[in-house]
Amino acid sequence: MADIALKGADSGARQHTLDVVFRGATWFFAVFVLLILTGVIVSLVAGALPALQHFGWGFITSSDWNPVTEKFGALPAIYGTLVTSGIAMLIGIPVAFGIAIFITELCPPWLKRPIGTLIELLAAIPSIIYGIWGLFVFAPVLQSTLQPLLINTLGNLPWIGSLFGGPPLGIGIMTAGLILGIMVLPFITSVMRDVFETVPTVLKESAYGIGATTWEVVWNIVLPTTRVGVIGGIMLGLGRALGETMAVTFVIGNAHRIQSSLMAPGTTISATLANEFTEAVGDLYLSSLVALGLVLSVITLLVLTAAKLMLLRLQQQAGR
Amino acid sequence: MSPYARRRATNSLVLGLSLAATVFGLVWLAFIFWTLLRNGISAITLDLFVQTTPPPGSAGGLRNAIFGSLVMTLVATLVGSPIGILAGTFLAEYGRANPIASVVRFINDILLSAPSIIVGIFIYQLMVLQMGHFSAWAGAMALAMIVIPVVVRTTEDMLNLVPGSLREAAFALGTPKWKVIVMVTYRAAVQGMLTGVLLAVARISGETAPLLFTALNNQFWSTNMNAPMANLPVVIFQFALSPYKDWQSLAWGGALLITVAILVLNITARLLANLKSFAK
Numbered sequence: 339m340a341d342i343a344l345k346g347a348d349s350g351a352r353q354h355t356l357d358v359v360f361r362g363a364t365w366f367f368a369v370f371v372l373l374i375l376t377g378v379i380v381s382l383v384a385g386a387l388p389a390l391q392h393f394g395w396g397f398i399t400s401s402d403w404n405p406v407t408e409k410f411g412a413l414p415a416i417y418g419t420l421v422t423s424g425i426a427m428l429i430g431i432p433v434a435f436g437i438a439i440f441i442t443e444l445c446p447p448w449l450k451r452p453i454g455t456l457i458e459l460l461a462a463i464p465s466i467i468y469g470i471w472g473l474f475v476f477a478p479v480l481q482s483t484l485q486p487l488l489i490n491t492l493g494n495l496p497w498i499g500s501l502f503g504g505p506p507l508g509i510g511i512m513t514a515g516l517i518l519g520i521m522v523l524p525f526i527t528s529v530m531r532d533v534f535e536t537v538p539t540v541l542k543e544s545a546y547g548i549g550a551t552t553w554e555v556v557w558n559i560v561l562p563t564t565r566v567g568v569i570g571g572i573m574l575g576l577g578r579a580l581g582e583t584m585a586v587t588f589v590i591g592n593a594h595r596i597q598s599s600l601m602a603p604g605t606t607i608s609a610t611l612a613n614e615f616t617e618a619v620g621d622l623y624l625s626s627l628v629a630l631g632l633v634l635s636v637i638t639l640l641v642l643t644a645a646k647l648m649l650l651r652l653q654q655q656a657g658r
Numbered sequence: 659m660s661p662y663a664r665r666r667a668t669n670s671l672v673l674g675l676s677l678a679a680t681v682f683g684l685v686w687l688a689f690i691f692w693t694l695l696r697n698g699i700s701a702i703t704l705d706l707f708v709q710t711t712p713p714p715g716s717a718g719g720l721r722n723a724i725f726g727s728l729v730m731t732l733v734a735t736l737v738g739s740p741i742g743i744l745a746g747t748f749l750a751e752y753g754r755a756n757p758i759a760s761v762v763r764f765i766n767d768i769l770l771s772a773p774s775i776i777v778g779i780f781i782y783q784l785m786v787l788q789m790g791h792f793s794a795w796a797g798a799m800a801l802a803m804i805v806i807p808v809v810v811r812t813t814e815d816m817l818n819l820v821p822g823s824l825r826e827a828a829f830a831l832g833t834p835k836w837k838v839i840v841m842v843t844y845r846a847a848v849q850g851m852l853t854g855v856l857l858a859v860a861r862i863s864g865e866t867a868p869l870l871f872t873a874l875n876n877q878f879w880s881t882n883m884n885a886p887m888a889n890l891p892v893v894i895f896q897f898a899l900s901p902y903k904d905w906q907s908l909a910w911g912g913a914l915l916i917t918v919a920i921l922v923l924n925i926t927a928r929l930l931a932n933l934k935s936f937a938k
Binding site: 357432 | 665666668669672673675676677678679680682683684686687689690693694697741742744745747748749751752753758759761762764765766767768769771772773774775776777778779780782783784803806807810834835836837839840860863864865866867870871874891894895898899906909910913916917920921924928
């Protein structure tokens with residue numbers, strides 16, 4: 339009897355230790371996730387410090403980028419990053435909205451899954467594949483079709499004409515933006531789809547019941563109910579577009595200049611990093627590149643945090 | 659036109675546009691696949707798998723790059739998945755109302771969408787600068803950093819799907835919590851967790867940006883994890899942008915190879931997830 343009781347107590351203690359160890363291990367690795375982000379920020383700040391001290395605010399306001407004279411200004415890269423992402427959003431938002439409406443409101447149920455999966459596969463294709471396709475296939479097509487068309491029509495307008503001036507090169511800011519637009523489609527679509535599905539059927543049915551058309555239900559019921567989530571999804575797509583590297587590197591043309599035309603070559607923060615990081619000689623050059631990375635991180639972290647906060651708010655609304 | 663007719667017309671127009679948007683999205687997918695097949699299929703020969711990357715102007719294959727990609731993906735998955743699974747376990751099993759867990763959940767979602775090139779800079783500073791040279795270890799660690807958030811997220815989601823009654827039944831028998839999680843919850847969620855790992859593998863097999871500053875590239879056959887190692891994405895990047903026809907052709911072959919591999923992984927992962935819903 340005594341033996342058995344002793345054994346039981348022993349095993350209980352052992353199990354208790356194992357419990358503490360297991361819980362501790364899971365806690366440790368959860369905190370590890372936090373350490374990754376902290377580590378990334380600390381290492382970027384530490385690496386960027388020499389360049390930031392050397393150039394001060396001039397680093398983000400100067401458009402001079404010359405490794406030979408060791409003058410580094412990030413403005414052209416920041417400009418390229420923002421403009422390409424802007425073009426991507428112009429394409430991505432309406433198309434993603436259309437696809438989300440189609441999948442949630444129009445599509446016959448048996449087709450929902452295949453179409454959803456196919457759109458998601460757009461996100462599975464690696465960035466580098468978009469890049470090689472963009473350079474060898476998409477850019478020449480743009481050069482011979484869309485770009486001459488834009489130059490001959492919009493290019494002649496006053497005010498916005500200069501945006502569409504210059505020769506049709508194929509590669510450049512616009513091509514990069516268009517490819518980014520395709521790449522962010524699946525991300526924005528999937529969030530929009532998910533938030534559209536959260537709208538209570540009763541709400542929609544009551545609108546249909548008083549004679550609203552499908553479009554009126556989407557515009558007056560679904561969209562206002564899910565506004566925060568939709569904006570969150572758009573910001574998530576924007577976060578992706580800002581940091582996208584390889585696809586842009588292939589087609590942007592890598593020129594550290596700000597030109598008025600959208601068809602001119604330019605550069606983005608990520609493309610500059612991809613092109614120049616391994617070839618950077620000199621501490622100041624390397625530190626300037628790390629500082630570029632820091633600027634990119636700050637922008638994307640802000641955008642992604644805003645996106646996440648909005649989606650959380652929608653979740654809480656839905657929970658009420 | 660009567661108001662009713664106008665409303666109907668607007669409705670048809672918008673619904674037509676949404677159909678057009680869907681077709682627009684799918685056309686790109688088809689366009690990209692068609693391009694890959696047309697340009698890549700001729701490069702898929704036996705040589706692609708048995709020869710190493712050639713100097714410009716001579717024939718060769720991608721054996722060293724394929725090997726490098728496989729090894730680094732494997733190491734990254736072996737390092738990243740357990741970390742991700744344990745962290746995801748904390749979020750789902752211990753952290754439902756824990757403030758630390760909420761913060762981890764939030765940060766993890768941000769890491770999930772953060773630019774991968776930043777991970778490359780981080781590992782460069784952390785490992786490459788300290789070691790003094792580029793290496794396959796650094797490349798694998800950079801990829802592991804990308805695996806972790808994906809696995810954390812799917813593990814948490816999948817564990818949350820396991821019915822609480824299953825855990826309660828095990829607790830009622832006096833089972834300690836760690837044993838309930840390992841023997842009951844994990845078993846119930848294993849397919850879903852595997853799906854997460856497969857999706858993470860698919861995600862990293864095409865990642866290029868984090869490898870540029872970590873594993874770099876290597877023109878020769880190398881199995882030394884402490885030295886730069888060839889890998890498919892970086893080879894595709896360099897060869898595609900080169901002026902040599904042979905190199906460009908190899909780049910297309912590599913691109914087709916990666917895309918097919920990723921598609922197979924994605925579809926397997928989805929089937930696995932579906933299998934589970936059928937079983938229920």
